[in-house]
Amino acid sequence: MQQNNRITSLFNIQYPLIQAGMIWASGWKLASGVSNEGGLGIIGAGSMYPEVLREHIQKCKKATQKPFAVNVPMLYPDLDKIMQIIIEEKVPIVFTSAGNPKTWTPILKENGIQVVHVVSSVKFALKAQEAGVDAVVAEGFEAGGHNGREETTTFTLIPMVAKEIEIPLIAAGGIATGKAMLAAMVLGADAVQIGTRFVASHEASSHLKFKQEVVKAKEGATQLTLKELAPVRLIKNKFFEDVQKLYQKGTTPEELKELLGRARAKKGMFEGDLEEGELEIGQIAGLIDKIQPAAEIVKEIITEFEAAKQEVAVL
């Protein structure tokens, strides 16, 4: 592994490999499992009530001596409480997403916390840099979960963002192997953030049925939808088809909101309702063929990354 990597030095971790913060998937077990193996584990606060988050942070601190982070989607209703807990519990690193980085970055940094913001375009990467974040995650159209409207793929987004910003860059979207990690780093990323592959881990808190659905998914199994509300990449299950039917007849954001209702994501990903629930996952699910321990995933990716470097050296 290369020395003096900007991300490994920034976070004080062994490998430039970050396990993404994910609602209904990344609790303390997954985050500490990845951090213990030398990557950076992230607790996804987006599906947690404030006191549940506190519990996850405290358990994570007991389960690992290594750095870990919390991801906070900033459209959260209890945002003030969430940030207060993060500060009180002395979480070393925060990944913010879905909001304006100007609001919280200065406050978190005053409290000695490193801040990373997730973006999906060059424009937002520059805004995040201006807001004073320590690094950005640039997430391509392939990624699981909520996404940008521009439909820029990881392969095109990374070199464009790398060209414009000074601060360290983390690539996300469609990366699940050591070869993809190397490709992203060749394109200008300092590290990678991986979501979908870690959903298919024993430690992910998602329902087993959802994990099995991820393993079953083939190329073309997902699509970005609900652009009028918040664009999200989903497995094409019954709920997705219901959304499509509304589009076909000509729909309004209000009607879409009503169909989406509350707790669709929980129903699908946490409770395992594969018909009626929302199943957020990335395009790269088509490549994933088993559920594994998180530590094994980290080891496999790093081993393949190192081997791929040797392979390309002879090209």
Ligand SMILES: Cc1cc2nc3c(=O)[nH]c(=O)nc-3n(C[C@H](O)[C@H](O)[C@H](O)COP(=O)(O)O)c2cc1C
């Ligand atoms: C099930 C699931 C839930 C997610 N939840 C969040 C979230 O709460 N906050 C966030 O910033 N990103 C979320 N994401 C996006 C990931 O953090 C990550 O950037 C993305 O998964 C990377 O692309 P990949 O899935 O192709 O690896 C989620 C992704 C998935 C698959």
